[in-house]
Amino acid sequence: MKHIIGHKNPDTDTICSAIVYEDFLKQKGEEAKAFALGKINNETRLIFEKFGVEEPEHIQELPHGTEIVLLDHNEEAQSIDNLKDLDIVEIIDHHKIKLETDKPISIYIEPVGSSCTIIAKKYFESGTEISKVNASLLIAGIVSDTLFFRSPTTTEVDKEIVEKLNEVAGIEDLEKFSLEMFDAKSDLGDISVEELVKLDYKVFEFGGNDYGIGVMETMNKDYGINRKEEIVSKMKEIKEADGLKGVFFGIIDILDENCYALTSGDEEDKLFAELFDAKNQDGVLFVKGLVSRKKQIVPKFEEHFKG
Numbered sequence: 001m002k003h004i005i006g007h008k009n010p011d012t013d014t015i016c017s018a019i020v021y022e023d024f025l026k027q028k029g030e031e032a033k034a035f036a037l038g039k040i041n042n043e044t045r046l047i048f049e050k051f052g053v054e055e056p057e058h059i060q061e062l063p064h065g066t067e068i069v070l071l072d073h074n075e076e077a078q079s080i081d082n083l084k085d086l087d088i089v090e091i092i093d094h095h096k097i098k099l100e101t102d103k104p105i106s107i108y109i110e111p112v113g114s115s116c117t118i119i120a121k122k123y124f125e126s127g128t129e130i131s132k133v134n135a136s137l138l139i140a141g142i143v144s145d146t147l148f149f150r151s152p153t154t155t156e157v158d159k160e161i162v163e164k165l166n167e168v169a170g171i172e173d174l175e176k177f178s179l180e181m182f183d184a185k186s187d188l189g190d191i192s193v194e195e196l197v198k199l200d201y202k203v204f205e206f207g208g209n210d211y212g213i214g215v216m217e218t219m220n221k222d223y224g225i226n227r228k229e230e231i232v233s234k235m236k237e238i239k240e241a242d243g244l245k246g247v248f249f250g251i252i253d254i255l256d257e258n259c260y261a262l263t264s265g266d267e268e269d270k271l272f273a274e275l276f277d278a279k280n281q282d283g284v285l286f287v288k289g290l291v292s293r294k295k296q297i298v299p300k301f302e303e304h305f306k307g
């Protein structure tokens with residue numbers, strides 16, 4: 001059986017693409033099941049309640065030799081703990097390629113706004129029938145990852161696919177639907193500072209060192225800014241505990257499309273300010289127009305460390 005897994009600290013795109021891909025493979029006569037590497041976030045929870053979908057089983061490890069499909073990621077640091085023991089048979093992703101495999105496998109990588117876009121294309125191109133619920137889940141993944149087409153990661157393909165999916169899903173007001181999603185994402189209640197930093201957090205290797213980069217996409221930036229002291233001290237703790245060279249946290253204002261960043265120390269502050277021409281506003285690094293970790297933040301770091 002193919003075990004379909006998205007990345008750690010799962011977001012709506014990684015979870016929804018995995019669930020719908022399970023259906024696609026089953027329709028092709030294959031045995032498949034989607035899993036989650038951790039708790040789903042409030043936005044994904046809202047989507048599941050809306051469309052009556054059950055949360056996938058959480059796993060941390062799988063037995064040696066298990067066949068897996070990596071969805072929405074291909075970096076070891078973002079994947080299942082014992083990835084090295086497992087048999088990757090397929091990768092579907094929209095991030096840069098980092099992974100090395102020991103045998104040829106199927107890889108579907110496209111520079112589109114979400115993994116759900118790639119899954120939808122698989123349905124349409126193969127003439128496979130898609131249910132109303134699954135079409136809705138794919139729309140949710142695309143809306144989430146592209147910040148409803150605001151992110152620079154958005155492509156024309158994402159827009160066309162949402163239109164086509166919505167012929168099946170029949171969501172009346174997509175703008176309203178997206179605001180409900182972002183509202184749920186912004187509603188963090190009294191979560192712990194560790195959960196906050198790791199809400200949407202990934203580890204990347206740049207120039208031989210590991211860096212943690214968390215983002216908080218929100219319509220309520222003050223929630224994050226008001227907790228800046230505890231966030232920064234938690235980031236310092238994570239840096240030590242995980243042996244990282246630095247930790248960065250970007251509070252992304254979804255509607256204004258600006259970033260308010262915090263870092264784990266003076267060196268990191270300096271580096272971030274230099275790379276993104278950030279203005280220090282009372283200990284918060286402000287960058288206008290910065291919203292995408294994948295397309296704006298990570299490439300700058302890559303470029304800098306290649307330098």
Ligand SMILES: [Mn+2]
Nearest residue numbers: 013072115145
């Ligand atoms: Mn994604």
